[in-house]
Amino acid sequence: MTEISQQAEPPVKSLFESDLRTRRRNAAETRFRLYGMAAVAMGIFALIFLLVSVLGNGVSSFRQTSIELQVTLDEAVLDKTGSRDPEVMKKVTTIGYGKILDQALADTLAAHDIDVSALTPKQLSGMKSDEAPRRLRDLVLADPSLVGQTITFHALATSRIDGFEKGRVTMESAKLDSNISVEQLEVAQAMKDKGLLSMPFNWGFFTSADASELRPEAAGVGVAMLGSLYMMLIVLVLSLPIGVAASIYLEELAPQNRWTDIIEVNIANLAAVPAIVYGILALALFINFLGLPQSAPMVGGLVLTLMTLPTIIIATRAALKAVPPSIRDAALGVGASRMQTIFHHVLPLAMPGILTGTILGLARALGESAPLLLIGMVAFVKDYPSAPPAGLMEPASALPVQVYQWTQRADPAFVERASGAIIVLLVFLVAMNATAILLRRRFERRW
Amino acid sequence: MKSVMLTASALAMAAMTAGVAQARDNIQISGSSTVLPYATIVAEAFGENFDFATPVVEGGGSGAGRKNMCQGVGENTIDIANSSSRIKQSDIDLCAANGVAEIMEVRFGYDGIVFASDIAGPDFAYTPAQWFNALAKDVVKDGAIVANPNKTWADVDAALPAQDILAFIPGTKHGTREVFDEKVIVQGCEDSGAYEAFVAASTAADDSAKADEAEDKCMALRTDGVSVDIDGDYTETLARIGANKNAIGVFGLSFYQNNSDKLKVATMSGVVPTVEAIASGDYPVSRPLFFYVKKAHFGVIPGLKEYVEFFVSDDMAGPDGPMAAYGLVSDPELAATQAAVAAETPMGPLE
Numbered sequence: 001m002t003e004i005s006q007q008a009e010p011p012v013k014s015l016f017e018s019d020l021r022t023r024r025r026n027a028a029e030t031r032f033r034l035y036g037m038a039a040v041a042m043g044i045f046a047l048i049f050l051l052v053s054v055l056g057n058g059v060s061s062f063r064q065t066s067i068e069l070q071v072t073l074d075e076a077v078l079d080k081t082g083s084r085d086p087e088v089m090k091k092v093t094t095i096g097y098g099k100i101l102d103q104a105l106a107d108t109l110a111a112h113d114i115d116v117s118a119l120t121p122k123q124l125s126g127m128k129s130d131e132a133p134r135r136l137r138d139l140v141l142a143d144p145s146l147v148g149q150t151i152t153f154h155a156l157a158t159s160r161i162d163g164f165e166k167g168r169v170t171m172e173s174a175k176l177d178s179n180i181s182v183e184q185l186e187v188a189q190a191m192k193d194k195g196l197l198s199m200p201f202n203w204g205f206f207t208s209a210d211a212s213e214l215r216p217e218a219a220g221v222g223v224a225m226l227g228s229l230y231m232m233l234i235v236l237v238l239s240l241p242i243g244v245a246a247s248i249y250l251e252e253l254a255p256q257n258r259w260t261d262i263i264e265v266n267i268a269n270l271a272a273v274p275a276i277v278y279g280i281l282a283l284a285l286f287i288n289f290l291g292l293p294q295s296a297p298m299v300g301g302l303v304l305t306l307m308t309l310p311t312i313i314i315a316t317r318a319a320l321k322a323v324p325p326s327i328r329d330a331a332l333g334v335g336a337s338r339m340q341t342i343f344h345h346v347l348p349l350a351m352p353g354i355l356t357g358t359i360l361g362l363a364r365a366l367g368e369s370a371p372l373l374l375i376g377m378v379a380f381v382k383d384y385p386s387a388p389p390a391g392l393m394e395p396a397s398a399l400p401v402q403v404y405q406w407t408q409r410a411d412p413a414f415v416e417r418a419s420g421a422i423i424v425l426l427v428f429l430v431a432m433n434a435t436a437i438l439l440r441r442r443f444e445r446r447w
Numbered sequence: 448m449k450s451v452m453l454t455a456s457a458l459a460m461a462a463m464t465a466g467v468a469q470a471r472d473n474i475q476i477s478g479s480s481t482v483l484p485y486a487t488i489v490a491e492a493f494g495e496n497f498d499f500a501t502p503v504v505e506g507g508g509s510g511a512g513r514k515n516m517c518q519g520v521g522e523n524t525i526d527i528a529n530s531s532s533r534i535k536q537s538d539i540d541l542c543a544a545n546g547v548a549e550i551m552e553v554r555f556g557y558d559g560i561v562f563a564s565d566i567a568g569p570d571f572a573y574t575p576a577q578w579f580n581a582l583a584k585d586v587v588k589d590g591a592i593v594a595n596p597n598k599t600w601a602d603v604d605a606a607l608p609a610q611d612i613l614a615f616i617p618g619t620k621h622g623t624r625e626v627f628d629e630k631v632i633v634q635g636c637e638d639s640g641a642y643e644a645f646v647a648a649s650t651a652a653d654d655s656a657k658a659d660e661a662e663d664k665c666m667a668l669r670t671d672g673v674s675v676d677i678d679g680d681y682t683e684t685l686a687r688i689g690a691n692k693n694a695i696g697v698f699g700l701s702f703y704q705n706n707s708d709k710l711k712v713a714t715m716s717g718v719v720p721t722v723e724a725i726a727s728g729d730y731p732v733s734r735p736l737f738f739y740v741k742k743a744h745f746g747v748i749p750g751l752k753e754y755v756e757f758f759v760s761d762d763m764a765g766p767d768g769p770m771a772a773y774g775l776v777s778d779p780e781l782a783a784t785q786a787a788v789a790a791e792t793p794m795g796p797l798e
Contacts (some may be wrong), residue, residue, distance in 0.1 A: 090498070093496040094492070094495055094496055095762070134495045137495070173708040174708075176566065176707055176708040177707055177708040178704050178707045179704070179705065179707075210487075211491065212484065212487040212488040212490070212491045213484040213485075213487065213488060213705075213773060214488050214769060214772065214773060215491075287523060288518070291521070291523045292523065293471060293522065293523050294475055294503075294523060294525065295475070295503050295505070373507075376475070376477070376503070376505055376525075378505060378506065378507075379477075379503045379504060379505040379506075380483070380486075380487040380490060380503065380504040380505070381501075381503050382490065382491060382494050382501035383473070383494065383500050383501045394473075395473060395475075395503040407682060408480075408506075408680045408682055409484070409682075410484065410681065410682070410701060410702040410705040410706065411705050412705070412706065
């Protein structure tokens with residue numbers, strides 16, 4: 001103030017002629033505008049970079065190279081007794097089926113005049129995935145009448161051949177690569193020219209479980225998706241009623257005193273507690289004390305419930321607060337009880353806000369991997385858990401955990417898989433957030 | 448709303464009691480991230496060929512796995528701990544305190560530790576003494592103990608390329624670091640004569656204290672940013688080498704074999720690291736791999752015995768099996784291990 005009064009301002013002549021101070025203020029505003037735009041641009045750039053890198057690496061995981069083979073299912077190998085009894089036929093392991101596939105591969109290549117003399121038998125066998133014998137065995141055990149027939153079987157190609165089809169592996173890199181040779185790639189090229197290699201949509205990525213280091217081409221997110229779904233169900237069933245009950249009590253019924261203040265501060269703090277802390281709590285409470293099994297979606301769901309609760313309580317209380325007091329006064333005025341007021345009037349009006357908060361909380365829980373580290377969810381799980389409720393206690397994986405695991409594998413083919421899993425995870429997250437926005441747009445009332 | 452809450456709490460209670468009562472039908476394994484990939488390979492093959500559920504395999508590190516195993520006996524504790532270093536007396540004590548009396552030790556193979564740099568860089572042929580002189584905090588120069596002055600590999604030894612020293616070594620939580628310290632740094636310390644100089648310079652009271660102090664001095668690495676501890680996995684080391692082409696990284700042999708199109712491996716004491724060189728013992732930097740089985744779980748967890756036998760069978764851990772294909776090295780004394788597993792021999796006290 002003093003500065004202004006002391007400065008000898010020249011008298012303003014015209015509104016259209018800006019003086020030094022005005023020009024300076026206008027310049028400052030322009031600069032500020034630019035800073036803001038730069039900040040937004042940076043955010044957009046980061047997002048585009050993320051999407052481009054994830055999509056660029058991951059989209060290819062939705063297609064998978066397979067080899068079309070004419071497989072003769074030899075009775076002498078697969079069913080020596082001729083009984084066609086799956087229990088007896090189980091004795092033939094995947095090694096036996098692998099030999100049948102090797103023979104089929106050699107025969108198919110010979111039938112198409114493809115020269116394989118440059119390959120050792122081991123290299124030729126190494127062109128198909130180690131997963132292929134398992135799929136063939138499952139196929140035959142499911143339908144023993146196939147034995148003795150010649151069937152058309154699409155065997156997965158090994159990840160390096162798949163990478164060659166997708167442009168990840170080249171002749172140059174194969175020279176240095178101990179897992180594939182140039183000769184193998186040349187045979188693969190010849191097979192492609194004869195139409196034996198195809199790259200159909202990879203349904204297996206959504207239906208299969210994780211696979212070991214030796215067969216990245218067979219790895220999928222099936223078990224992880226189911227595990228995530230189970231956990232989300234538990235989180236929803238537990239955190240919504242508990243969170244809403246706690247919020248209603250704190251917002252509508254509890255007296256305002258020191259105790260409720262302390263609880264409020266603590267809930268706000270809990271929402272900011274790092275996720276790994278909940279993992280430690282879960283290990284101590286659910287596994288060591290209550291004796292729940294490791295790697296179970298039940299335990300994961302309980303941890304994520306604890307983690308999501310503060311978020312839901314805060315969102316619910318905000319939604320309840322947004323309902324104007326006049327609604328409550330009117331209800332109480334016509335003789336409704338406290339409970340009738342809450343359940344007939346306040347809660348329905350607050351519902352869109354509550355649901356939005358819950359969905360956002362669930363979305364956060366879906367993407368969380370840190371609390372699952374300590375309870376054995378970050379594991380190699382190959383078998384699908386059964387249907388709930390029993391399945392809630394059986395080992396399962398989770399989507400973010402699957403991404404984390406795949407990024408740690410030595411085989412570069414898992415990079416593609418990890419990005420593919422990220423795309424699946426992002427699709428779920430976007431869908432959940434879109435639902436939240438729709439709910440809010442559709443049902444929210446402004447007062 | 449009330450009924451929903453009641454259902455929810457009833458569900459939670461039911462689930463908790465069910466968890467206590469329900470029998471577990473899958474084997475649970477945890478431990479070393481070096482053993483993890485191979486353990487998943489075995490688990491996968493086990494699941495597809497046997498009538499048992501596929502075992503659930505977790506990583507987390509050797510020490511964490513052993514502690515986890517020693518938490519007690521029962522279905523909510525793990526059955527097997529994978530380990531890339533031998534069990535410690537403290538683990539055995541912890542096990543005993545928690546009622547885990549009998550543990551079976553199974554040594555199933557070896558892992559080679561290799562030194563690799565960017566594929567486009569120069570070739571390296573190292574000796575442990577060169578690594579010691581490159582990375583140690585104090586080295587012996589012209590007969591005196593001085594703070595490490597070496598900037599490039601050529602400073603260490605004129606035979607090496609004049610490339611700045613930058614090493615990505617495993618962090619202290621990794622089992623690999625123990626082997627690196629023991630087989631490379633301490634070995635190099637002794638080879639280069641620094642160990643004797645440290646002993647001579649030590650002011651400790653008696654000979655054994657002097658030796659301890661000298662060994663500690665051997666293992667003290669320089670802290671000026673030349674030696675970088677990597678706490679993550681080999682994938683992180685690989686990514687760092689991609690960003691910094693001058694660097695040398697420490698990897699497992701199997702990881703290198705999977706990424707041989709990006710990495711160039713160095714020789715150690717003149718030996719190229721291969722599965723054969725490690726099996727014969729020519730390549731100096733290798734370590735045995737173990738897993739530890741809780742004997743009390745035999746007969747309780749279905750398929751546990753079968754899994755352990757399958758793990759060490761010739762089909763899996765033999766020289767032509769998937770273990771060798773993955774890049775780990777088969778144990779020459781595998782037959783003895785198989786016999787011990789068949790007889791369910793528990794491990795004796797540590798020597």
